[in-house]
Amino acid sequence: MTKSLIDTNSAISVDCAVFGFDSNGLKVLLIKRRYPVDDLSADDLKLPGAMILENETLQDAAARVLKESTGLKNIFLRQTTIFSDPSRVSPQELEWICRYHNITTRRVVTVGYYALVKLTPEIIAYTRRNGARWVDIDMVRRLIMDHMDILGNALDILQKEFTHTPIAFELLPRKFTLRRLQDLFSAVLGIHIDSGNFRKKILASGLVAATGEFETNVAHKPAQFYTFDKSAYKKAMKEKFKLYFLDNWYY
Amino acid sequence: MTKSLIDTNSAISVDCAVFGFDSNGLKVLLIKRRYPVDDLSADDLKLPGAMILENETLQDAAARVLKESTGLKNIFLRQTTIFSDPSRVSPQELEWICRYHNITTRRVVTVGYYALVKLTPEIIAYTRRNGARWVDIDMVRRLIMDHMDILGNALDILQKEFTHTPIAFELLPRKFTLRRLQDLFSAVLGIHIDSGNFRKKILASGLVAATGEFETNVAHKPAQFYTFDKSAYKKAMKEKFKLYFLDNWYY
DNA sequence: TGGATATGAGTAAATTTTACAATAAGACAC
DNA sequence: GTGTCTTATTGTAAAATTTACTCATATCCA
Numbered sequence: 350m351t352k353s354l355i356d357t358n359s360a361i362s363v364d365c366a367v368f369g370f371d372s373n374g375l376k377v378l379l380i381k382r383r384y385p386v387d388d389l390s391a392d393d394l395k396l397p398g399a400m401i402l403e404n405e406t407l408q409d410a411a412a413r414v415l416k417e418s419t420g421l422k423n424i425f426l427r428q429t430t431i432f433s434d435p436s437r438v439s440p441q442e443l444e445w446i447c448r449y450h451n452i453t454t455r456r457v458v459t460v461g462y463y464a465l466v467k468l469t470p471e472i473i474a475y476t477r478r479n480g481a482r483w484v485d486i487d488m489v490r491r492l493i494m495d496h497m498d499i500l501g502n503a504l505d506i507l508q509k510e511f512t513h514t515p516i517a518f519e520l521l522p523r524k525f526t527l528r529r530l531q532d533l534f535s536a537v538l539g540i541h542i543d544s545g546n547f548r549k550k551i552l553a554s555g556l557v558a559a560t561g562e563f564e565t566n567v568a569h570k571p572a573q574f575y576t577f578d579k580s581a582y583k584k585a586m587k588e589k590f591k592l593y594f595l596d597n598w599y600y
Numbered sequence: 601m602t603k604s605l606i607d608t609n610s611a612i613s614v615d616c617a618v619f620g621f622d623s624n625g626l627k628v629l630l631i632k633r634r635y636p637v638d639d640l641s642a643d644d645l646k647l648p649g650a651m652i653l654e655n656e657t658l659q660d661a662a663a664r665v666l667k668e669s670t671g672l673k674n675i676f677l678r679q680t681t682i683f684s685d686p687s688r689v690s691p692q693e694l695e696w697i698c699r700y701h702n703i704t705t706r707r708v709v710t711v712g713y714y715a716l717v718k719l720t721p722e723i724i725a726y727t728r729r730n731g732a733r734w735v736d737i738d739m740v741r742r743l744i745m746d747h748m749d750i751l752g753n754a755l756d757i758l759q760k761e762f763t764h765t766p767i768a769f770e771l772l773p774r775k776f777t778l779r780r781l782q783d784l785f786s787a788v789l790g791i792h793i794d795s796g797n798f799r800k801k802i803l804a805s806g807l808v809a810a811t812g813e814f815e816t817n818v819a820h821k822p823a824q825f826y827t828f829d830k831s832a833y834k835k836a837m838k839e840k841f842k843l844y845f846l847d848n849w850y851y
Numbered sequence: 852t853g854g855a856t857a858t859g860a861g862t863a864a865a866t867t868t869t870a871c872a873a874t875a876a877g878a879c880a881c
Numbered sequence: 882g883t884g885t886c887t888t889a890t891t892g893t894a895a896a897a898t899t900t901a902c903t904c905a906t907a908t909c910c911a
Contacts, residue, residue: 569888
């Protein structure tokens with residue numbers, strides 16, 4: 350029987366890659382490290398995160414982080430991967446963590462989450478007041494500890510999910526143009542998309558409904574606004590089961 | 601700043617859903633609970649698992665579990681989901697865990713893994729000596745704690761991955777007939793597959809190579825053996841990027 | 852030798868994808 | 882108002898893929 354090498358003094362944290370989409374592309378929410386010690390600068394950027402509390406699930410903890418950093422409840426939130434490398438937190442960082450949180454722990458294992466937020470002026474104002482920043486996904490240079498890995502992993506998973514489930518709509522306002530949806534896919538997947546064919550595919554899916562409303566004050570033919578038809582999606586989920594083996598082996 | 605409600609006395613465990621495939625279909629490896637206490641029967645079935653050690657990553661811990669339960673190294677192993685509900689372990693179960701492992705902990709958070717094993721007579725013999733059993737996936741009735749959830753989640757993820765990545769081959773011997781591969785897809789996805797079309801698709805993918813060897817002693821036209829061409833897969837990965845939006849929204 | 856059974860090749864129709872062309876509708880400059 | 886610019890939206894023909902079958906083949910077994 351294994352003796353006391355078993356680790357019973359781990360703290361578990363959650364770190365959230367919060368994504369938003371605006372006219373400039375895909376953004377991620379970053380905050381600054383607070384309560385610096387020694388060489389660790391207060392300007393270092395990180396993903397929003399928290400330690401889990403004694404009577405909390407990870408999902409709860411992640412939701413709490415989201416509430417604090419964006420002011421929003423009921424955000425789309427999914428677990429990604431656990432980062433458990435014993436050396437992911439340097440002794441110095443561990444000291445900072447223990448001091449900051451007023452705890453004693455030998456190790457911090459973190460669970461990655463990603464969240465999708467509909468960017469609105471209110472959210473942007475809220476996050477700004479909080480000292481958080483929406484950073485263009487291509488512009489993220491350095492994050493503390495292994496947060497760059499956590500973000501990269503979240504992005505990989507986001508891409509994969511984007512093609513399998515209708516999560517794109519979580520990043521758009523309730524009413525959106527098909528061009529906007531196309532740009533979103535294009536930004537997230539990093540590919541060019543033919544708008545005629547995209548439109549056909551999306552409309553054929555029956556998952557979006559025309560509103561009859563149109564853009565105004567645009568220097569071109571105004572596009573119609575559409576909404577995501579959640580009930581149609583649920584219905585389709587039940588009925589269809591499409592086999593798609595090798596199509597996607599090359600991912 | 602949050603006070604000491606932060607949980608620094610969690611133990612972290614891994615639980616592995618180990619899948620195998622034989623002529624009767626998809627199997628999962630189950631073991632019996634050892635060192636029972638009170639009402640907790642030694643006959644209760646569970647997934648193989650372990651507590652993580654102080655200097656171990658989760659992946660290491662899962663690999664260790666696999667080594668112990670199957671004797672194999674270098675098994676295909678993937679993280680699934682973390683189960684962190686504070687009440688996932690009843691007080692009684694917690695007592696059992698603490699006593700069994702000789703530790704003190706307030707809570708056990710577990711990380712699910714799934715593993716894919718090529719079933720061979722040696723493996724079967726090894727696991728049998730270990731008191732483990734390969735149970736038909738449809739025949740699993742009850743497992744301890746939330747192991748049923750962990751298994752179900754692993755199975756969901758297995759199905760999804762099966763259609764996106766060539767993990768099927770991890771469950772087959774090096775040389776296999778296309779019929780065997782078809783039966784595997786059929787078993788895992790729970791669908792009927794047309795063999796003519798399946799063959800065409802698989803061969804067109806270029807991911808399997810004919811060996812020139814054939815079955816013997818079968819009461820029908822002998823089928824050829826094929827092998828998985830890993831290099832072709834890697835090559836295809838680099839070159840191709842197939843966009844497949846809505847095909848798979850209905851999953 | 853004939854029957855049973857699964858392999859493996861093939862095929863035609865239906866469907867989907869792809870790569871474009873063409874038209875439409877507003878804003879804006881003049 | 883007229884012409885231009887820009888994107889929306891519709892359409893279409895060729896190419897590729899999927900689907901539902903048919904048929905000849907190779908082995909074992911009675």
